[in-house]
Amino acid sequence: MRKTFMTLSVAAALFAGQAVADQATLDNLIAAGVVLTEEQAAEIGAAEGQALLDAIATLVAASPEQAAAIVQAAVTANPGLSNSIQTVATQAAPSQADAIAAAASQGQAAAAAGGVSAGGGQGATTTSSAPSVGGGGSGSTSTASPN
16 A cells, blocks of 8 residues: 555656646746747646647747747756757747857756746745754754755
8 A cells, every 4th residue: 555655646746846847937938028828828838848849939939039038938947958948949030049049058047046037036945954863853944055
């Protein structure tokens, strides 16, 4: 019974993590002031992997003047897809290639700092130490470094 519960818990956590990442992309786009239709917002919120890249490319193609903001927001939420996001965005708006490259770099920096693009912040991450086996743990709360 425990194995089944643990397996289900791990599976749920994996799927929940992807849903949070998709929501983070959508939240970053909104925070960056990117204008989205309800359909575009729903598509990006539900997309993952290649579907997310396709949705970003479609959004950039529809609004090339917003390409830099779109790329920075997407890379901040998905730093592991940075190169792919930059590639699909550049293909969708080749005239914006320099701005897209700069935005991808800014998005990576924001992701490394743990922030959200467009001036938003995710806030401080707190950690709490667990008591030691002997009961002498401090249990103090401190702000974690974003590095």
